[in-house]
Amino acid sequence: MSPALLSAWQNISSGLRRDLGAQIFGQWIKPIKLSHFDSANGNLQLVLPSEFAANWVRDRYADRLLLAWKSQDLAVQKLSFSAKAGAARIAQVKQSNAAASAKTPNHKTAKFHLDLDPRMRFEEFIAGHSNVLALNAAQRMASPEKPLFSPLYLQSSTGQGKTHLMHAIGHAYRAEFPDARIIYMSAERFMIEFVSAMRRNETMEFKADLREADLLMIDDIQFIVGKNSTQEEFLHTVDSLISRGKRIVVAADRPPQALDGVDQRLLSRLSMGLVADIQSAGLELRRDILQHRLAAMPHQDVSEDVVEFLARTISRNLRELEGGLNKLLAYAQLTGRAITKELAEEQLSDILSACRRRITIDEIQRTVCEYYRLDRNEMSSKRRARAVARPRQVAMYLAKVMTPRSYPEIGRKFGGRDHSTVIHAVKLVEQLRGEDSEMDNDVRMLLRQLES
CATH class of the missing domain: 3.30.300.180 (DnaA, N-terminal domain)
Structure with missing residues (x-):
């Protein structure tokens, strides 16, 4: 080649x-x-x-x-x-040889080789209000004490930490029990392995391998639904492991009751343990994750305003957030350019455009008026009293920060004001945020309300 x-x-x-x-x-x-x-x-x-x-x-x-x-x-x-x-034949021979020569029970299950990401450990998982229940449950599942619940069902949208916790459970459990049989796979792979075993007339061996596990972890369980024979086998595996007091962890992007086409018996088993919901990461958690990653790279010079910009803008999932940071760091290192907010907007335009929620100026004005208890008409009025002018300036600032509108377009939405008035408002609020903690708190609260 x-x-x-x-x-x-x-x-x-x-x-x-x-x-x-x-x-x-x-x-x-x-x-x-x-x-x-x-x-x-x-x-x-x-x-x-x-x-x-x-x-x-x-x-x-x-x-x-x-x-x-x-x-x-x-x-x-x-x-x-x-x-x-x-x-296929070569793989079978290798598996047989590996099973015969393995020194620990964990390696005897050569068919389900444990492949854990070394970066996904509990030490690298950043806790916040949105994920603390799932984190505590995962740590308990990996501890020497008998778990209070099994299965542990981790539920969240894409990129919020389900897979990280499953890998972390695997690492911690293996550290506690080096000879334990641990199996981690996606539901998709479970289905493929089962079908392949049926074609090779090795169904009994497949079942035996699974049911000898001390810890079984299945990711993306939503993809196992609708496959009757696969569901049946998974149901019997879960029953066998539960009856012997073994540990089971599954993860999905929806709660058990929302799994379409799932066998009711399997649904009952998945719901009988603990369902731990991971909510979307809030701004504080996103900021903490970025700071944690950067702390491990002290040679990288990333200012607070860039961290704040990334944390506020890349809000869909944590995988995108870390991926955006990594891309920015790599680009800066390869080109020698300083990491600025302008560079982030330039290099992460595809991620940023996908993540930005379409917030309107009308929505901003309504939220600001509710926060400061003003009549909505004050956003367009000519009154210059500070109690009215300052909230209006905050609304102009938020309109510039949170929407793609130009200064003239923003001015027209605030009673036909000139673009220079909007520029003055934006600069003033930026200055006041650095000098007045109360003003900074007001803006943070409004940003949180508008982003939620």
């Missing part, structure tokens, strides 16, 4: 890992190998470990992969997917 194609594949892989996430990338994209490129017709052959994996990637990622290749190398016009000859 030519160096140019190998270099292009490295670039494509980096982009897909960022876009798809480490778990999906590691399961489906990372195993891909470049096999042969036919320059006559522009066909590049990609090889995967199994026929099942080749079909899965072809069905779900072929278009995305081809687009990525065309952006890197115009010579690649089409892709073909195949399985490595003898891959």
Whole structure:
């Protein structure tokens, strides 16, 4: 394979890992190998470990992969997917040898090799009001004491820390019980492994491997619904582990009752333990996470205003927040540019535009008037009394900070005022926030109300 194609594949892989996430990338994209490129017709052959994996990637990622290749190398016009000859048999032999030679029970389950992210430990998980229940429950699940509940059901939207807590449980439990059998996998992989075992007539071995676990963790459980045979097997596995006092952790993006197409018996088992909800991270937690990450990199010079800007703007999920910070740090290091708010807006424009909620000036005016107990008409009136003018200036400042409107557009929404009046208001409020703690508190409260 030519160096140019190998270099292009490295670039494509980096982009897909960022876009798809480490778990999906590691399961489906990372195993891909470049096999042969036919320059006559522009066909590049990609090889995967199994026929099942080749079909899965072809069905779900072929278009995305081809687009990525065309952006890197115009010579690649089409892709073909195949399985490595003898891959299934080789994998079985390796698993058998590993099982025979392993010294600890944890490694005997070679089929479900424990692959935990070393960065995802309890020490690296930042606690806040939104996640403290889930964190405490996760720490209890990993402790030597018998858990008060099982299963532990972690629920949150994407990127709020479910997967981090599951990896942290795995690390802590392994530290306490080095010989324990720990299995962590996605529901998607559970389904694939089960179907593969059925095709190889190894269903009994698959069941035995699962039911010998001391700690079973299944991520993204919502993807197991609608698969009757898979649900049935998972139900029996859960029953077996619960009856023997073993520990089970599952995670999903919705509560158990909202899982569509789930067997009622399985729903009952998932609900019988503790359902720990992780709410969206608030501003304070987002700020703390950024500060924690930067504390581990003392050589990086990032000012408070940049941290505040990122914490306020990238609010959809924590994965985007940390990814945005990492991208900014990498760009600054590679180019030698100082990390400023302007650089953040320039380099993170795609993330920022997706995260900004469409807040209107009307909404800002209404919220400011309610906060200061003013009549809404005062936003457009000519009165200059400080009790009226100062809230009006705060509203102008918020309109500039939280909306894409220009100074003239903002002026028109405040009784047809000139753009210079708006500029003066914005600069004044910025100055007062640095000098007057009461003013700064007012603005923070209003920002929190408008962002919630």
